[in-house]
Amino acid sequence: MAKNKALQAIRGMNDCLPSETNIWQMVESVLSRVASNYGFAEIRMPIVESTALFKRSIGEVTDIVEKEMYTFDDLNGDSLTLRPEGTASCVRAGIQHGLLYNQEQRFWYMGPMFRHERPQKGRYRQFHQFGLEAFGIATPDIDAEIILLTSRLWRELGINEFVTLELNSLGSNDERANYREALVSYLTEREALLDEDSKRRMHTNPLRVLDSKNPQVQDALAGAPKLSDYFGEETQQHFDSLCARLDAAGVKYVLNDRLVRGLDYYNRTVFEWVTSSLGAQGTICAGGRYDGLVEQLGGKATPGFGFALGIERLVLMLTNSEAVADVRPQVDAYVVILGDEAQVKANELAEQWRDQVPNIRLQCHCGGGNMKKQLKRADKSGAKIALILGDDEIAQQSVMVKYLREQQEQQSLAFEKVPSLLSELI
Numbered sequence: 276m277a278k279n280k281a282l283q284a285i286r287g288m289n290d291c292l293p294s295e296t297n298i299w300q301m302v303e304s305v306l307s308r309v310a311s312n313y314g315f316a317e318i319r320m321p322i323v324e325s326t327a328l329f330k331r332s333i334g335e336v337t338d339i340v341e342k343e344m345y346t347f348d349d350l351n352g353d354s355l356t357l358r359p360e361g362t363a364s365c366v367r368a369g370i371q372h373g374l375l376y377n378q379e380q381r382f383w384y385m386g387p388m389f390r391h392e393r394p395q396k397g398r399y400r401q402f403h404q405f406g407l408e409a410f411g412i413a414t415p416d417i418d419a420e421i422i423l424l425t426s427r428l429w430r431e432l433g434i435n436e437f438v439t440l441e442l443n444s445l446g447s448n449d450e451r452a453n454y455r456e457a458l459v460s461y462l463t464e465r466e467a468l469l470d471e472d473s474k475r476r477m478h479t480n481p482l483r484v485l486d487s488k489n490p491q492v493q494d495a496l497a498g499a500p501k502l503s504d505y506f507g508e509e510t511q512q513h514f515d516s517l518c519a520r521l522d523a524a525g526v527k528y529v530l531n532d533r534l535v536r537g538l539d540y541y542n543r544t545v546f547e548w549v550t551s552s553l554g555a556q557g558t559i560c561a562g563g564r565y566d567g568l569v570e571q572l573g574g575k576a577t578p579g580f581g582f583a584l585g586i587e588r589l590v591l592m593l594t595n596s597e598a599v600a601d602v603r604p605q606v607d608a609y610v611v612i613l614g615d616e617a618q619v620k621a622n623e624l625a626e627q628w629r630d631q632v633p634n635i636r637l638q639c640h641c642g643g644g645n646m647k648k649q650l651k652r653a654d655k656s657g658a659k660i661a662l663i664l665g666d667d668e669i670a671q672q673s674v675m676v677k678y679l680r681e682q683q684e685q686q687s688l689a690f691e692k693v694p695s696l697l698s699e700l701i
């Protein structure tokens with residue numbers, strides 16, 4: 276690289292600046308609080324895993340594994356991959372630590388994921404997911420419980436009016452295999468109408484043809500056989516029971532029999548929450564049931580259900596919305612320090628106040644300067660009050676309180692009364 280070329284972040288991998296972290300923290304705290312209120316516990320997995328894990332779980336013939344993974348050989352020659360999603364790692368961790376066999380578990384996770392996609396609004400190469408997984412429960416009550424949880428997230432974040440739930444069932448493995456045959460023969464008859472991608476998919480992963488974004492391919496699918504015609508009684512009952520629970524709880528959904536999901540491990544219930552407010556990147560949350568995955572990754576057969584949501588897409592939806600205005604500013608009070616005596620005393624006093632009012636966000640001015648300069652900084656910090664400490668104040672054992680956001684005379688306040696004033700700011 277040329278010596279003077281400015282160093283830049285990798286394309287599609289964003290900094291999250293202090294002006295944005297407020298809203299991120301607000302979103303993250305809603306997500307983790309709601310998950311724990313439903314009995315889910317946090318699990319943290321490594322960001323790098325062996326490449327084989329993702330190939331075996333997500334599936335060799337998927338967008339992610341075929342073209343989106345950051346895969347490299349480490350110095351030992353082992354093939355490693357930056358995780359493109361969390362479910363595979365979560366299952367791996369569950370098996371490795373003996374948490375899944377004959378047990379029920381509810382986990383949530385949050386963190387960066389990596390996919391080599393074309394960066395655009397709502398689509399990045401490093402992005403962040405929040406996800407949760409429930410293990411050991413085969414019945415549709417957990418499907419409903421988790422979908423209700425997602426619905427609560429949108430209400431808590433204030434975006435429920437802008438999202439729609441789409442629902443489908445992919446049936447059991449056997450049902451899907453029978454359907455696959457019927458679909459392939461339907462597609463073979465219409466091969467000329469398909470695009471290159473769909474022609475290839477038709478042989479490797481025919482269900483993915485159903486969610487092709489190409490309108491011409493969608494037209495060709497108009498009379499295609501329906502997966503639901505291949506459902507046995509159990510699958511039908513499972514799906515009906517889920518729908519009945521959502522109906523009873525007043526959660527609206529749209530049945531979408533083209534919804535197949537881009538990962539191979541799903542069976543039965545799949546769902547997506549979509550929005551029209553983000554352009555092409557309309558899916559904010561997606562998940563479903565994966566009863567075969569644990570066994571596929573070497574554990575004892577254990578049913579699973581989970582979802583992941585994209586935090587960037589939520590943040591984009593929330594930007595400019597009213598919810599953001601409620602986020603507290605960075606600082607409650609700002610200490611202005613004038614004079615040599617005050618310089619020495621200020622830290623001591625501020626530390627006492629921080630001890631006495633542990634949640635106060637108190638910023639001490641550093642770097643010197645006159646009153647005007649320091650008050651300017653105080654204003655910029657978002658603080659409601661400035662506590663002015665000069666040598667005269669020290670002599671009188673008091674501070675001068677200046678109100679920065681309301682019309683109120685400044686007043687002198689004895690040191691020992693400062694904590695109670697600070698408590699009122701929180």
Ligand code: ATP
Pocket residue numbers: 360390392397398399400401402403404536537556557558559560561562583584585586587588
């Ligand atoms: P898409 O259809 O948008 O590519 P996907 O089906 O690949 O999504 P999942 O693997 O199900 O997505 O991931 C769950 C969620 O993670 C998505 O609904 C989305 O909100 C988010 N997400 C996925 N890929 C990206 C990305 N490259 N950048 C930002 N968010 C993403």
Ligand code: MG
Pocket residue numbers: 338537
């Ligand atoms: Mg994708």
